[in-house]
Amino acid sequence: MDKLTSIRVFLQVARSGSFSAAAQQLRISKAMASKHVSSLERQLGVRLFNRTTRHLSLTDTGLNYRDRVQGIMEELEETELSTAKLSAEPTGTLRIMAPTSFGSFHLTRAVAEYRRIYPRVSIDLIFASRTPDFINEGLDLAIQTGELKDSNLVARKLAQSRQVVCGAPDYLARHGIPERPADLERHNCLLFTPRSPAGVWTFSGPDGVYTQRVQGDVSANTGDALRIAAIEGCGLIQLPTYILGLDIKAGKLKVLLEQFEPPARPIYAIYLHRAYLSAKVSTFVEFLYQLYQPIPYWERWTGE
Known part of the structure; x- marks a missing residue:
């Protein structure tokens, strides 16, 4: 052998x-x-x-x-x-799993641009907020936010995403601007149920990361639903900048409590192993990396 x-x-x-x-x-x-x-x-x-x-x-x-x-x-x-x-042109179907919000807001756009360069690659997108099962679901690649749990996977960090509290100018004019996380107890806070089903938001302070209980009359299991509710003046939200960044830049939402932001969450491209990595996977991962570096476009409202 x-x-x-x-x-x-x-x-x-x-x-x-x-x-x-x-x-x-x-x-x-x-x-x-x-x-x-x-x-x-x-x-x-x-x-x-x-x-x-x-x-x-x-x-x-x-x-x-x-x-x-x-x-x-x-x-x-x-x-x-x-x-x-050097001689391999990417071909075939690239099957990718990504969180629903990130996929809808950013991955679909990236796929369109990628296929202009590599038209022989077909893309099969799966948007789901669950742990990817590469073998049983036939995945080539997955996008994951937050720290990785499976050390057997190969990961490449693509970007960072901040977690921010936002409100619409109309809501803030009617209810005031919170100066510290404890002030949120007097505000209607829109809850993203997959991350804060019990009404708990995360912040950073001099002693590290801590939580603040919040409550409100609107909750949803997708970030886009809460984004729209916040723009319409229903209340305050805490979500990643990859969901809210373009609305912040457009002035539809205002960032609050920036000095209390929790640590930024990494965004990774993950795949099974380096061995026999196909050209379609390697070129797409490199394409995403170049697209989101050095500062992802959803963060460019900060002036950094």
Whole structure:
């Protein structure tokens, strides 16, 4: 068996913790994955895994071997990928999952611009605010906001998004401008139910991040619905700038309590692994990175 392929299979088994999961991710049979690892063990003359009917773990030798070959294989794969990219034109269908609001406001626009450059790529967009299941949903790429939880995924940071409190000029003229988070108790606050179902907003102060209870008579599970309600003067909202930035720039909404803003949330492009990364994925991720750097357009109302 080809030794490089066997090493790749070994690394995937080590990452996945099972032959079944590794085989599924590599699109080979479980038996073939086992054969590759056994072949590698015979060539090295060592046992790389402790195997039982219920458990699989790396031996000390396996741990040492994994640590040594992982960096070498990543460099080799990146070299092969960069070489292949020189002659590979992106083609095929690119299946992407993104949060509903970010997808509607920004990803659709980016897709249109990307396809003017790469017309042979078809795009299949899935807008959902759930954890992406790359294998079962056949995803090539996902956009995720906030800190990442799955360390097995490869991530590239695309941008930062601030979380701001806003109100329409008409609402503020009628109800006044809050000077500190505690003042929100006297205001009608519109609630984004996926993030603050109990009426809790997050802020930063001298002692770090803290929460402020708020209440209001309008709630919704999409940011766009609350954005429209706020523009119509229904109350105050706390949402990401990628939802509100263009309305702030247009003067439809005014930013409040800027000195109490919580830490900005990162926006990532995530995918399964560097190995065999297709041109359609790599070019789209690079396109998004260039589009949103150094300051994303939804933040350019700040004058920074």
